[in-house]
Amino acid sequence: MNTTFMHRAIELARQGMEKNEGGPFGCVIVKDGTVIAEGNNRVTSDNDPTAHAEIVAIRRACENLGEFQLTGCEIYTSCEPCPMCLGAIYWARPNRVFYAGTRIDAAEAGFDDDFIYTELNIDPKLRSIQMIPMERELAKEVFQSWTEKKDKIDY
Amino acid sequence: MNTTFMHRAIELARQGMEKNEGGPFGCVIVKDGTVIAEGNNRVTSDNDPTAHAEIVAIRRACENLGEFQLTGCEIYTSCEPCPMCLGAIYWARPNRVFYAGTRIDAAEAGFDDDFIYTELNIDPKLRSIQMIPMERELAKEVFQSWTEKKDKIDY
Numbered sequence: 156m157n158t159t160f161m162h163r164a165i166e167l168a169r170q171g172m173e174k175n176e177g178g179p180f181g182c183v184i185v186k187d188g189t190v191i192a193e194g195n196n197r198v199t200s201d202n203d204p205t206a207h208a209e210i211v212a213i214r215r216a217c218e219n220l221g222e223f224q225l226t227g228c229e230i231y232t233s234c235e236p237c238p239m240c241l242g243a244i245y246w247a248r249p250n251r252v253f254y255a256g257t258r259i260d261a262a263e264a265g266f267d268d269d270f271i272y273t274e275l276n277i278d279p280k281l282r283s284i285q286m287i288p289m290e291r292e293l294a295k296e297v298f299q300s301w302t303e304k305k306d307k308i309d310y
Numbered sequence: 311m312n313t314t315f316m317h318r319a320i321e322l323a324r325q326g327m328e329k330n331e332g333g334p335f336g337c338v339i340v341k342d343g344t345v346i347a348e349g350n351n352r353v354t355s356d357n358d359p360t361a362h363a364e365i366v367a368i369r370r371a372c373e374n375l376g377e378f379q380l381t382g383c384e385i386y387t388s389c390e391p392c393p394m395c396l397g398a399i400y401w402a403r404p405n406r407v408f409y410a411g412t413r414i415d416a417a418e419a420g421f422d423d424d425f426i427y428t429e430l431n432i433d434p435k436l437r438s439i440q441m442i443p444m445e446r447e448l449a450k451e452v453f454q455s456w457t458e459k460k461d462k463i464d465y
Binding site: 165204224257289301 | 311360365405454
C-alpha cells in the first residue's frame, strides 16, 4: 500500500474532471514499484462509455507491456471499481487492487455503480435492460469448435 | 428478436476464432433495423484484456454515432455478457440485449465468466484478487467537487 500512487490516482481524477474529459475517476498501474500506465475517465470526451479510468489504464498498461495480462502489477484506483472495471481487472489478472472512494460514494455523486451491482444478480429477463436468450444451440457449436481447436491461445 | 442478426453475431464469433484474433465471441449492434457496428473478441491479438466482442462493438457503435450512449439500440451477442460487458452495456444504455450461449456454456469452454460473477458478490478483501480500501476521505473530496461542478456532462 503506497499513498503516493493513490494520491496520483486521485489527482488524475480531479484533473480529468476539471478538463471536462469525463467523470472524477483516476487510476494508476504499478509494476516493480514503477508506474507503467495512468488513466482517467474519458467517457464524454471520447464518446466511449467504456472509457472508465481503470479500463483506460489497463489498456495502456497492456499496450506498454505488449501482453494481455497484468501479472505482477498493482492497480491504484480513486474509486471502488464498477462491475465493468471489476470484470476487466479479473480478465487482466493483476496481483492486487487498492481503491479510495466506494460504490456508495459514487452513487451519492450520481453514478450508477451501485445500481449495476444490484442488476447483476437479477434474472436477465427481469433486468431494467432486458436480456433475452435465443439460438443457444448454435452458439454451443462454436464453443465446441473452440474446445477442439489445437492452436488456440487461452486467456 | 431477429435470427439474422444473431446468426451474424455467431458467424463473427467463429471467424474471429478461426483467424486467431481471440476467443469465440461475436456481437452485432442494431439501430432502426440496421447494423451500426460489429465486433469480435480480440483479446490475444490486440493484447487488450478488455477487447471482448461487446466492448469492441459498443466502442465502434458509439464512435459511429458520435455519442456516448446507445439509446434506441439493440445488442445481439453470441454469449451472455460477462460482468465486464454487462457493466459496459449498462453504461451504454441500449434498449435490449439478445444472447445465445450462456455463462455456463462459456465456463465449459474454459472461460472465467461464471467465476467472475461469483467473485463480484464476495467481500473485496476476500476476493481471489484482493481489493483493499485506503484514503477514502481524499476521494470523497473529489466527488464533492463533482457534485458542485456547474458545467459537468452527466453520463
